[in-house]
Amino acid sequence: MTCVEARERLLEADLSQLRGEGDCELSRHVRTCARCRQVAQLILEQERALGRALAEQRPRVAVDDALRTAEGAARRRRRRLLVGAVPALAAASVVAMLLVQNGGPPMPPQPTRPVAEAALPPPSVQAPAGQNVAIFQTDNPNIVVVWLF
Structure with missing residues (x-):
């Protein structure tokens, strides 16, 4: 070689x-x-x-120790969420009970008497010779559609 x-x-x-x-x-x-x-x-x-x-450059913490630490952190997070949720649920239930006892949230006032709308006669339309007319009444009493065809 x-x-x-x-x-x-x-x-x-x-x-x-x-x-x-x-x-x-x-x-x-x-x-x-x-x-x-x-x-x-x-x-x-x-x-x-x-x-x-x-x-x-070996890890400073063994894998098992790192897993135990991560599991403990997850448990603490769940415990914190549970501890924080209990007072919030208690407050919500108190508010719900107060609303039920008082008959619920206040409703907007109802009008004492209905507003009388003047009944308008349907429009009188004459179509030119050779055309037809259709009149459409809409939900809004101030709007009427007149269609010449």
Whole structure:
């Protein structure tokens, strides 16, 4: 194996091969070539540094502890909602009882006597020769539709 071939395989090699262990072609080359052994040692050192850095980045709280904390927070939230809902429901029931005892909310006053509307005679319309007339009375007594067709 040449140094060029070995260096192409170093980044993908197993750590044991980088240490020169085993009987594969890359391991034999690393044991015999000083330059490739130096590159392999550099990769091994960086691998160890990366392992130490990752070990420091472990979560500060175990997964089980985090789950227990989250479950406790959910229980506290439900308890707070229940404690807050009880007084609100009590107040609503008191208001409902007062309304029922007093006969409900006040109603708007009813007119004492109905307003008398003057009965108007239907309009007198004469259609021109060859046309017909239709008169439509609407709900509004002030509006009458006259249709000539």
